[in-house]
Amino acid sequence: MRVLPVPCFVDNYAYLVTADDRTAWIIDPSDDGPVLRALAEEGLSAAVVAFTHHHPDHTHGAAGVVAAFPATEVLGFGPDVARLPPLTRALADGDRVRLAGLRVEARHVPGHTLGALAYVVEAEGAERAVFTGDTLFSGGCGRLFEGTPADLWRSLDERLATLPPETRVYPGHEYTAANLRFCLSIEPENAATAARAAEVTALRQGGAPSVPSTMAIERATNVFLRAREAAVREALGLVGASDVEVLAELRRRKDAA
Numbered sequence: 001m002r003v004l005p006v007p008c009f010v011d012n013y014a015y016l017v018t019a020d021d022r023t024a025w026i027i028d029p030s031d032d033g034p035v036l037r038a039l040a041e042e043g044l045s046a047a048v049v050a051f052t053h054h055h056p057d058h059t060h061g062a063a064g065v066v067a068a069f070p071a072t073e074v075l076g077f078g079p080d081v082a083r084l085p086p087l088t089r090a091l092a093d094g095d096r097v098r099l100a101g102l103r104v105e106a107r108h109v110p111g112h113t114l115g116a117l118a119y120v121v122e123a124e125g126a127e128r129a130v131f132t133g134d135t136l137f138s139g140g141c142g143r144l145f146e147g148t149p150a151d152l153w154r155s156l157d158e159r160l161a162t163l164p165p166e167t168r169v170y171p172g173h174e175y176t177a178a179n180l181r182f183c184l185s186i187e188p189e190n191a192a193t194a195a196r197a198a199e200v201t202a203l204r205q206g207g208a209p210s211v212p213s214t215m216a217i218e219r220a221t222n223v224f225l226r227a228r229e230a231a232v233r234e235a236l237g238l239v240g241a242s243d244v245e246v247l248a249e250l251r252r253r254k255d256a257a
């Protein structure tokens with residue numbers, strides 16, 4: 001399995017995922033221009049488009065991709081069909097799809113939007129990958145546009161952070177450097193976060209993406225997955241609070257940062 005991030009707009013990533021070097025899944029075809037150029041450069045045809053959520057900066061390029069490759073399967077969350085581009089297959093939580101050489105599980109991860117999906121992808125001989133859209137970023141999480149802090153905490157803690165530590169994490173935006181600055185403002189003593197921040201600075205200075213991360217890195221560095229850690233609770237003055245209250249306070253502070 002090969003995953004190619006395609007930078008779109010200011011800081012979005014569309015992803016080409018291929019198991020056979022001929023056909024690709026496209027996760028979040030943000031903008032058809034860069035996506036079609038990347039497909040052509042790699043000699044790939046589009047086989048599948050899959051949306052993580054309905055926001056236009058993740059769906060805008062779908063029509064152009066389907067026009068260029070009319071047999072493309074288009075996947076998204078069933079209950080969100082009214083606000084997604086036309087789907088050929090509506091997915092439910094837990095659905096497993098086998099297309100273009102990849103086995104993909106759809107996981108409902110509400111919070112940023114109510115109909116958000118993450119895609120857990122497996123291929124022979126490759127590490128598992130998860131495409132998290134705007135629900136989980138490297139070092140952060142999405143704003144709560146539709147869901148509650150409780151929704152988001154369940155999505156992050158039970159539905160994503162439980163994936164095996166070696167799982168590669170591919171989020172919808174290049175927000176990592178700013179996210180890690182926020183993480184360090186809460187946990188300045190976290191050596192793993194400092195190390196990851198230095199690594200990301202070097203990658204970005206070299207013009208490289210900070211993605212993928214791994215679930216192990218996220219659990220060690222991303223404060224939004226660390227609501228039950230004593231250091232995080234102490235920093236917020238929320239030692240006796242619930243995990244959801246800690247997450248809500250982190251989200252409030254990040255929104256104001």
Ligand SMILES: [Zn+2]
Nearest residue numbers: 053055112134
């Ligand atoms: Zn979004």
